[in-house]
Amino acid sequence: MxxxxxxxxxxxxxxxxxxxxxxxxxxxxxxxxxxxxxxxxxxxxxxxxxxxxxxxxxxxxxxxxxxxxxxxxxxxxxxxxxxxxxxxxxxxxxxxxRTDALAGLLTAMDTPTLGLEPATGAARQTIVVDLCGVNLAKQLHVGHLRSTVIGDTLARVLARLGHNVIRQNHVGDWGLPIAMVASRLMDQAAAGQIDLARITLADLDSAYKEAKKAGTSESAALAACRKYAMGSKLEAEILAQVEDAKAIENRGKEVLVKLQAKDPAVYKVWQLISDVTMQQCLATCRDLNAIVLPEHTAGESAYAEALGPLVDDLLSRGVAEISQGAAIVRVDDLEPGPPPAPPVLIRKSDGGYLYATTDMAAIRHRCQTLKADRVVYVVGAPQMLHFKQVFAAARKAGYAERAGKPVSLEHAAFGAILGEDGKPFKTRSGQSAKLQDLVELAQERAQAVLAERAELSEYDRTTIASAVSIAALRYTDMSSERLRDYVFSPERMVAFEGNTGPYLLYALVRIKSIFRKAAERFGPAESAAAAAAPLTLGQSAEKNLAMALLRYSSVTQDVGRTLEPHRLCAFIYELAGAYASFFDACPVLTAPDEATRRSRLRLCSLTERVLVDALTLLGIPVIDRM
RNA sequence: GUCCUGAUAGCUCAAUUGGAUAGAGCGUCGGCCUCCGAAGCCGAAGGUUGCAGGUUCGACUCCUGCUCAGGACGCCA
The missing domain is CATH 3.30.1360.70 (Arginyl tRNA synthetase N-terminal domain)
Structure with a gap:
């Protein structure tokens, strides 16, 4: 309200x-x-x-x-x-x-909640936020930055609005690719080529790529070869490789069957892959100040048992039908308007299940078991059609209901991170960029900027560099419209100037500095005296700052509704800017009289608290100096 | 082939969902530190909002058709 x-x-x-x-x-x-x-x-x-x-x-x-x-x-x-x-x-x-009315409004806002009252009663919802979405045996890449950071922020905002937020890390930990990796690792371990006890995520990552390559690429090459009528000798050569690939894939399928049957030897390797991946994933999330913890892990494997019964349920109720040997759900009759969505395939003709099946099981679980009123998917834009289909299928199946009311299923889709050439962001060597590298790059830049500050202790420098780099990374990612691709420039991260995360922290530390000095000059009771001081907003800079502060609650509610963090970014940037102008135009400690000084101190305090609250929603750690 | 998403200042992005003269940052140019932190502030230049129509008091925003870019499309996840 x-x-x-x-x-x-x-x-x-x-x-x-x-x-x-x-x-x-x-x-x-x-x-x-x-x-x-x-x-x-x-x-x-x-x-x-x-x-x-x-x-x-x-x-x-x-x-x-x-x-x-x-x-x-x-x-x-x-x-x-x-x-x-x-x-x-x-x-x-x-x-x-009127400025006096403005002062009154600001005084009314000066409460512990900063005018942003958490929802209670019926307005309080249970909201599932699907975020991060790491895949086993794969390094987090830059795309995961977006899912993790945007998801984390949306979860924070929704929780701040008073809702019961449940984070779900829908880990890609099931299916043929993982089985192929496990198969490869077991072979290599048996041949004494690797030591499973010392395996790293980088090893898993390359095993994943090799397994994928060995299992698929040649068939494509063969197709190309035939298409362009290349020499029969070359074709025969490729044909032999395809046989190898098929053999590898078949081995993978065997391993998958064993994995699904919880065969102890295979399951142990799977568990190892899972542990190594998740340890690294959670560490990277920590580095990003994102709240993604072990208890948020809800991998695809968690739904494995439910898939068969789910498809049977849909078939028996006529929601699904058999088409060309596969089980599908038609959704074109549900989504109104011209572009009818193609049917959702939920069981292959060979009896295997697909990720749409898993997602339907996840929706059912989230709505019926977790009692969600709203489910938010922070997943990349390429999956828009997939979610459109799955959401429609889940509604048709009656899974997306709670207490007779439809659960709101929302795909908070985001665009790609591009390099300065306009193509997907890569490292210099042309590899797809690892998220960990990006985090380290930002850390190094921040360290370099802080290197000159001799007065800071080593501990402070580390803490500050971490906060500044997180501010830079997270703000860059969230300050533009979610759905759009954005260009990431390492170059621009060097400066930490202008419309950036560090600018926001700079505004904050300048306020903190004023309060340190206020205590020195006017005694420890000055802040308390200022907290109850009457507000006067004679200067236009004071009025502008007040107007900005008053927008906080409505902006935050807008973010909760639209799932667009860039609105919050824009607000904080404007607030920091309004403060910077105020700081320049209105002396606080050397104000003409005590009443003005205390009014301005109170304004500083309110700004500080709103900044801290809002920065925390963005997942930017707050600091005292920088 | 069908569908989705986008195109705004030299560059990177906004524009409170249809409101008045389209705003910021970077870069460029010019001012401001013996004075609360210059990672800052103040000012200037910079635009046919991809193109062409349409809807109305009013369009970056909605509709139609093009152009360009990226992406997705029943047996991968």
Missing amino acids: AGSHDVLAVLKDRFADAIARAFPQLAGQAVDPAIAPGKNPKFGDYQCNAAMAVAKLVGGNPREVAKAILAAVDVSDLAEPLTDASIAGPGFINVTI
Whole structure:
């Protein structure tokens, strides 16, 4: 619920009320009061843009409608008096908030929750956030940065809004690829080529690539060879390799069957692969300050037992049907509108299950067992069609319901990270970039910037470098629109200037510094005195800062609704900017009098607390100095 | 072939979901530290929002058709 400090919400209520009274014939129709913060300060702080829409509905002149709204609305407690001069252009109503009212609103916001009250009762939801999504035997690559960081932030935001958040790391730990790796490792161990006890993730990663290569590439080469009618000798050579590949794949399939039957020898190797991968994955998540813990692991293997019964259930209820020997769910009759989604394949003609089957089992588990009201998938954009199909199939199956109400299934899709050449981000050597390398690169840059600070202890330098590099990485990743690809430039991370994560931390440490100095100059009780001081917002920089602070709760709720962290990034950047301008224009410790000093200190304190709260939502560690 | 997503300043990105003169950062140019942290502040230059139509008081935003880029499409995950 909107608190009394939320200007936007208050104005919406007031104007909606005014419109209803001025135009009773519109009763029953929900008319959007269309309140928006003013873009240009000369048009006031807020504007009501409803007159044009209302004029259309009632068939009147927009400016006359605006006058009628003006006559009916009462905002005298908040704003400068509204006159005909407040109506501009085709019918905009400009509202300028009085500075004393602003001070009152800010005072009302100065509570432990900073005006952002956690949801309670029916408004409090259980929300599953699917994030990270690492695959066994594979290094985390840059794509996992996005799933992990965006997922972590969305989970933090939703929890901050009062919801019961359940993180789920849907680990790719099942299926033929893993079995192929296990098969290869067992062969190599048997041949004395490797020591399973000392195996690393890098070893697993290369085993994965080799297994995949040995198992598939030649068949493609053969196809190409035939297509271009190449020499029969070459074809025969490739044919022999294909036979090898088929043999390897068949071995893999045998191992998969054993794995699914929990054959002790195979299962032990699988467990090893899992342990090595997850240890590294969780360590990298820690390095990113992302809350991804062992208890969040809910791998595909966890649903293995459920797949058979699930398909049987769907077939028996007629939700699924057999087509060309495979079990499918048709969803084109459910998704309205032209592009009908193709059917979802849930069981292959050879009896094997697919990842769509696993995802359906996961949806059922999340809705029915975990009691989710909302499930959020933080997974890359290439899987949009997949989720569209699976969500539709789950609804058709009745899995996505809780207590008779539909569970909201949302794919928070994100774009790719590109290199400066516009192609997927790679390392110099052309390998797909490992996330760990990216983290280390950011750490090194931050260390280099801090190297000059002789006054900092080694411990401080390490802590600060970590925070700064996390700020840079996470902010870079989340500050642009989620769905868009973005270009990652290591070059730009050197500077830590401008619209970056470190800039936000810089604003914070300057506030902290002021409070350290305040205690020195005016005694330890100064902060406490300032905390209760009356706020005066005479300077425009003070007013701007206040306006920014008041937006915090509505922005955070927007992020919870839209699942778009860049809105929070933009807000913090604007808040930090408003503070920087205030810092420059309004001396705090050398303010002209004690009342002004304490008012400004209180403003600093509020800014600090909002910054800390918001930075924490972004998963950026807060620091005292840098 | 069908479908999805995108295209905004030299570069990287915004634009409160249809509102007024499209805003930031980087880079460029010019100011500001004997004064609370210059990782900063203030200012300037920089735009036919891919192209062409349409919808209306009003379009970066919605509709149609193109162009370009990336991606996904029943027996991989």
